[in-house]
Amino acid sequence: MxxxxxxxxxxxxxASRRRLLEGSLAVVLLVGGAVAAGLRTRDYSVPAGRxxxxxxxxxxxxxxxxxxxxAAPDEIGSALMPSAGDxxxxxxxxxxxxxxxxxxxxxxxxxxAYLEHFAPLACGLLPRFTKLTVSxxxxxxxxxxxxxxxxxxxGFEGLKALVFMGYYRDPRTWSTLGYDGPFVGRxxxxxx
Amino acid sequence: MRGRDLQPPSLxxxxxxxxxxxxxGGSVALRELARAGLDAVAFxxxxxxxxxxxxxxxxxxxxQLYQDAGARATEDMAIRVLQGRGVGGSTVHNTNLCKRxxxxxxxxxxxEYGVEGAGPGALRPSFEAIERDLSVSEIDPSxxxxxxxxxxxGCDALGWRGGPLKHNRVGCAESGFCxxxxxxxAKQNALKxxxxxxxxxxxxxxxxxxxxxxxxxxxxxxxxxxVILGEDGAPRGNVEVRARVVVLAASAVxxxxxxxxxxxxxxxxxxxxxxxxxxxxxxxxxxxxEIAGWRGIPQSYECTELLSHEPGSxxxxxxVPAFAHPIGAAATIPGFGAAHMAAMRSYKNLAVLTxxxxxxxxxxxxxxxxxxxxxxxxxxxxxxxxxxxxxxxxARLLFAAGAxxxxxxxxxxxxxxxxxxxxxxxxxxxxxxxxxxxxxxxxGTMAMGEDPRISVVRSTxxxxxxxxxxxxxxxxxxxxxxxxxxxxxxxxxxxxxxxMVDRARGG
Numbered sequence: 001m002x003x004x005x006x007x008x009x010x011x012x013x014x015a016s017r018r019r020l021l022e023g024s025l026a027v028v029l030l031v032g033g034a035v036a037a038g039l040r041t042r043d044y045s046v047p048a049g050r051x052x053x054x055x056x057x058x059x060x061x062x063x064x065x066x067x068x069x070x071a072a073p074d075e076i077g078s079a080l081m082p083s084a085g086d087x088x089x090x091x092x093x094x095x096x097x098x099x100x101x102x103x104x105x106x107x108x109x110x111x112x113a114y115l116e117h118f119a120p121l122a123c124g125l126l127p128r129f130t131k132l133t134v135s136x137x138x139x140x141x142x143x144x145x146x147x148x149x150x151x152x153x154x155g156f157e158g159l160k161a162l163v164f165m166g167y168y169r170d171p172r173t174w175s176t177l178g179y180d181g182p183f184v185g186r187x188x189x190x191x192x
Numbered sequence: 193m194r195g196r197d198l199q200p201p202s203l204x205x206x207x208x209x210x211x212x213x214x215x216x217g218g219s220v221a222l223r224e225l226a227r228a229g230l231d232a233v234a235f236x237x238x239x240x241x242x243x244x245x246x247x248x249x250x251x252x253x254x255x256q257l258y259q260d261a262g263a264r265a266t267e268d269m270a271i272r273v274l275q276g277r278g279v280g281g282s283t284v285h286n287t288n289l290c291k292r293x294x295x296x297x298x299x300x301x302x303x304e305y306g307v308e309g310a311g312p313g314a315l316r317p318s319f320e321a322i323e324r325d326l327s328v329s330e331i332d333p334s335x336x337x338x339x340x341x342x343x344x345x346g347c348d349a350l351g352w353r354g355g356p357l358k359h360n361r362v363g364c365a366e367s368g369f370c371x372x373x374x375x376x377x378a379k380q381n382a383l384k385x386x387x388x389x390x391x392x393x394x395x396x397x398x399x400x401x402x403x404x405x406x407x408x409x410x411x412x413x414x415x416x417x418x419v420i421l422g423e424d425g426a427p428r429g430n431v432e433v434r435a436r437v438v439v440l441a442a443s444a445v446x447x448x449x450x451x452x453x454x455x456x457x458x459x460x461x462x463x464x465x466x467x468x469x470x471x472x473x474x475x476x477x478x479x480x481x482e483i484a485g486w487r488g489i490p491q492s493y494e495c496t497e498l499l500s501h502e503p504g505s506x507x508x509x510x511x512v513p514a515f516a517h518p519i520g521a522a523a524t525i526p527g528f529g530a531a532h533m534a535a536m537r538s539y540k541n542l543a544v545l546t547x548x549x550x551x552x553x554x555x556x557x558x559x560x561x562x563x564x565x566x567x568x569x570x571x572x573x574x575x576x577x578x579x580x581x582x583x584x585x586x587a588r589l590l591f592a593a594g595a596x597x598x599x600x601x602x603x604x605x606x607x608x609x610x611x612x613x614x615x616x617x618x619x620x621x622x623x624x625x626x627x628x629x630x631x632x633x634x635x636g637t638m639a640m641g642e643d644p645r646i647s648v649v650r651s652t653x654x655x656x657x658x659x660x661x662x663x664x665x666x667x668x669x670x671x672x673x674x675x676x677x678x679x680x681x682x683x684x685x686x687x688x689x690x691x692m693v694d695r696a697r698g699g
Contacts, residue, residue, distance in 0.1 A: 018268050074530035081533065092251075099255060099425070103562060104263055138529060145528070146603055150625040153603060154269035157523070157628065164522035169251035178540030179486065179518055182248030183367055184375045 021151045025110065028118065044130075050091070053098035054105055055112075062116045063159075064090040065130045069137045070163045082172050089166035096162065108162075111155040119144055194240055195400030195420040201429025203398070203420070207231045208696040209437040210416055212403045212450065215281020216678050217664035217685040218441030219382035219390060220322070224689035225437075226393035230696050233396045233433065234387075235418055237442075238278030240399035242383070246373030250519040253372035257285045259445075266555075266567045270624035271471050273567055274632045275443055279399050280383030282443070282678075286632075287370050287491045288359040288379055289512075289676035290328045292319045292683070294501035297673060304503075305670035306641035308651040310687065318687040319679060325389075326360040326380045326682070335366060337488025339513045342479075342543045344493050346589030352497035357512075359489070368487045369517075386682075401431055406438055406454040406661065413438040413661040437660050437696040440638070441685070444667040448557035448637035449565035451648075457657035460645045463638065467555030467569060468672035469631035472548035473579060473622075474514050474524060475586035477595035482540050485515035498585055499550065501674050508575075509582035510675060511589070514546035524628060526605035543590060546630075547582025550674030551575045557637050567634075571624050580619035583627070587614055602627045633677050635666035646670075653688035654695065662692050 044058040052060055067084040084090075097105050116129045119140045125132060129140060144156040167173060171191035174181050181191040195201075211222045211234040218234055225232035241256060255261040259275040266273065276282030298315060301307040322328075333356065336344070347354035365376040377384060387397060403418040416438060418431035440447040448464040456463060495511035516524065518539065525535050555569030571579075587598045591611040600606040603626045608614065640663070641647030644656040653668065655661040664685040666677050673680055 070528040070532075072529040072533070074534045076537070077530070077533040096255070096261070100261060100263065101562070101564060103560065103564065104260065141528060150268060150270065153625060154265075158263075158269070160528060161523040165251055165254075165519045168518040168522050169249070174518065176537055177518055178482070178484070182369065183365075184246070184248045 018151060021149065025114065025151075053094050055094045055097065058116070059109060059112045060090055060094060061130055062112045063093055065137065066115060066141065066159060067093070067163045067166065069134060069141055070160055071167045072134075077176070080176050082170065084163065084167055087167055087170045087172070089163055092166035092169070093162045096165070107155070108158070111159060114152070114155070115140070115144070115159075193396065193398050195398050196423050196428075198420055198429065201420045203401075203429070203431040203433070205233060205433045207233050207433060207435045209233075209439065209692065210235070210433045210435040211439040211441055211664075212416065213281060213440070213442035213446065213665065214279050214382060214387060214397060215276060215441060215443065215665065216283050216382055216681040217666075218281065218439065219386035220682055220685035221439045221441060221662070221664040221689055221692060222395045222397070223386055223390035223393060224686065225693060225696060226390050226395035228693040228697075230693065231394075232390075233398065234390070235401040235403050235416070235431070236279045236397065236399045237402045237421070237446075238276075238399065240279040241284070241373065243373070243375055243377035246369075246375045248367070248369040248372050248375055250372060250517050257373055264567075266569045268570075268625075270571075271469065271569060271629040271631050273445070273469065273634060274630060275445060275634065279387065279397065280381055283379070283381035284373055284383055285371050286676075286678060288361050288381075289491055290323065290326070290358040290360050290679050291675045293673050293680040294675070296501040296503070297671065300503050301641075301670050305639070305646065306643045306651075307670065308642055310640075310651060310684070315683055315687055318683040322679060322682040322686060325385055327362050328358050328360050328679075330356050330358050331489060331492040335364070335489055336492045337366070337368070337485065338483045339485035339515050339543050340489070340491065340493040342483070342593040343495060343511070343513055343545060343589060346593035347495050347497070349592035350588065352495055352589070354493060354495040354497065357492055357494055359492070364489065366488045368490060370490055403431075403442070403450060404453065406440075406450065406456065407434075408454065408456065408658055408661070410457055411657070412659045413655075436698065437662065437692055439662045439664050439692060440667070441663070441665040443665055444634040444637045445557055445565050445567060447663060447665055447667045449559060451638065452557070452559050453563055456655065456661070458648075459657065462644075462646065462648050464557040465554065466636040466639050466670065467557060467567070467634060468551050468553070468636045468669070469555065469569060470510075470548045470551060470633040470672060470674075471569075471571065471575070471579065471629045471631045472514075472546045473583055473627045473629050474544050474546045475583055475590065475598060475600050476525070476542050476544045477587075477590035477598045478538050478541050479543060479595055480541070483543050484540050485513070485543055486517050490515060495585075495589060498582060499674060501550070508550040508552075508578045508674065509585065510548045510550065511545055511582065511586055512548075513544065515542075515544045524601055526599070526601045526603075543593070543595070545586040545589060547579065547586050549575050549578045549582065551672045576623050577619070579627070580622035583622055584614050584617065584619070587611070600627070633666070633673070635669045635673065635677060636671065638663045638667035639670040640668045641670060652691040653684075654691060660695055662688065662695075664688060664692075
């Protein structure tokens, strides 16, 4: 009796494009990484006492800043809604990633690296993402959302989905939506 | 039995039949084998959860009920692929839609794909039996929520074909949390009905066991090898089962991946190919009045104006409502930041429809370097066009039902204030990667038929080259079904089970 792995044969054009893009991205990251390592990877600190599950400190900082912009409130929301920081969205995503398979975690880490070090450059901005002003950060995120690269757009959508999972999971975000939340476990007096 | 509770954490069994997967197909195969007096065991990779475990929280249940916590996607990340994980499979999180495969589809399979003995007449008794077991009934109009009623209103206003759907619920509380597991134990599904019948007949079911290979010698299946998973998902022990019959029912993705990983004979390179998925996208509309689309039965009405199952038809789009709870909605609404938050405040006034394509695209399941499945699917232009027509149709329906504003969440988003604007819409912008796509019905990767050049298993469900290996899930279907597959999967498993029983007895 045997049980041997049989690899897949062939592939479709879009898969080749993805690999080409991944390869190109990897090369860019590798080459640029040497410079980035020296100049752009300092001064990341997470709050004292925070224990990270999967993310490196610099990834957590990038995620925290990205989440703050993705879930940034409008004028009404700023008075009524908690912030992404209030809800520790970055911590939630770190924990979530801790339960995911290696491929997802790797893709996420790569996207964080791109967001922090290369996406600003693509927008003509020299500082890394976490050193930009909030309006500049919005510009970078918007450029990813509308990127000509399918992979970068997909990366942004993935980040956005995780951030909003961390944000809208909290009952404190529900009342302004008019959402009355789960019936199971509903506290007396309703969700707040 | 929960694998995580096994002490010591190892299992070595000699049985008549082993079933991989406990969804619609696996549960029926297991039950029929057990009812035939055979020693049958099933393994499920995910956990055994019951209605008491379902807390209606998206952030909790996505991770527990869905493969890859709902993050599974095609290799190019264009299409999110939602599949179940856990005892009961996708029947635990699905929206309970019950439709038999169309006669035209079954006839097509007989005529062009060499499927024998599975025409409408031959399958009818199996479909009827399953529908009785699952208490299938038409959804009463009084149970139609506002989102579904708008679809009906849109169909009526446009004179488009539509109608009520059938479901497998009894005692439904109309909570609207079906896709997160039913906390009221109202779903008459594999978990609630079929697996208990199997256990009553003597079958054993082990959760938290990942089958990693099918044991075979190139001519005959001999069993499986697997690992017992701990609560943290890490392997904690081994499983070895020797059996005369192995039934693959781990979904079109899981079964094909396992078959590839196991090096099954594949002389005509058919294994894993022929993937269809019913890719779909949504259109959202804002109404002046409150819709509260998250409440009530999610899908109780359908529009079939653009759907025909006749081969070669230019109508291949199925339209149903598709409202999401806040996390799902937020991920789909275009944009971010302040503008997105402002849009989310319209949440209770939104109605959402989805257009799903009865697809012709043929994708593939391959294996990655980590041995995990890789889903490859490059949408054909013909399907892309159907998708675009479907999205436009959804927009027309919503305007006809009284929408103030309609959004197609494309990149960039398409905002519409009247149906008249649809005529000038450039449909070429509606394509994968510019429109978020989701697929919930993967099928076709181990297709049935008598010609081994175009199929992987025979019309009996048994592998062409490997005696004793059967398939009992959506992998069987040679083409897209063009509708919800659960009755088709349950029904085919029942229809094919006599041959499994016969083989397990030594026939």
